[in-house]
Amino acid sequence: AQSVAQPEDQVNVAEGNPLTVKCTYSVSGNPYLFWYVQYPNRGLQFLLKYITGDNLVKGSYGFEAEFNKSQTSFHLKKPSALVSDSALYFCAVRDSRGTYKYIFGTGTRLKVLA
Amino acid sequence: NAGVTQTPKFQVLKTGQSMTLQCAQDMNHEYMSWYRQDPGMGLRLIHYSVGAGITDQGEVPNGYNVSRSTTEDFPLRLLSAAPSQTSVYFCASSPRLELTDTQYFGPGTRLTVL
Numbered sequence: 001a002q003s004v005a006q007p008e009d010q011v012n013v014a015e016g017n018p019l020t021v022k023c024t025y026s027v028s029g030n031p032y033l034f035w036y037v038q039y040p041n042r043g044l045q046f047l048l049k050y051i052t053g054d055n056l057v058k059g060s061y062g063f064e065a066e067f068n069k070s071q072t073s074f075h076l077k078k079p080s081a082l083v084s085d086s087a088l089y090f091c092a093v094r095d096s097r098g099t100y101k102y103i104f105g106t107g108t109r110l111k112v113l114a
Numbered sequence: 115n116a117g118v119t120q121t122p123k124f125q126v127l128k129t130g131q132s133m134t135l136q137c138a139q140d141m142n143h144e145y146m147s148w149y150r151q152d153p154g155m156g157l158r159l160i161h162y163s164v165g166a167g168i169t170d171q172g173e174v175p176n177g178y179n180v181s182r183s184t185t186e187d188f189p190l191r192l193l194s195a196a197p198s199q200t201s202v203y204f205c206a207s208s209p210r211l212e213l214t215d216t217q218y219f220g221p222g223t224r225l226t227v228l
Contacts, residue, residue, distance in 0.1 A: 032214050043219035051214045094213045106156035
């Protein structure tokens, strides 16, 4: 069965510092991995996805994510955090051998401190 | 395009009442889905549809019914509301039936069952 883990409920980082939000996954086939962001009282917005190819994926708002097959991880990163990046971040996976179901992680709240 | 729209934004029900959460998209998307978001649980898939007339269960389908009579609409019915169904509900859609597709989310419906 496919699953996603986000081990940190909250990540605090100072503005201007690099940030990392962690995600690990488990699937039977090849993973299709996604990051979404949720701002307060809003729906989720797509940030980036990994399908195949280059392990470093670039997305919206300066975010990027690194796919690591051996560690089954897909960590979200940004070189320099902004206060406006403060939000709830979700990792999600689809299995290439699976159905059309998405599985989401439990979410990580990112707080960027001024 | 209005994107994915959901009504109502807020709803309070008494235990045992029924209601329908509405979801519509004007992007001619094939795939539509319903999630519930609960603190510490992330997003959990309730039901999804791969086209008009075709629906399937997600992780937490009990207590919910869906139908998809048109491409645009995907209503979620609560037949007999229970306090455990207090949650924020999100509808989402994707353009095609590709496992690599991203999802577009509606703004959500906050439901309280007393």
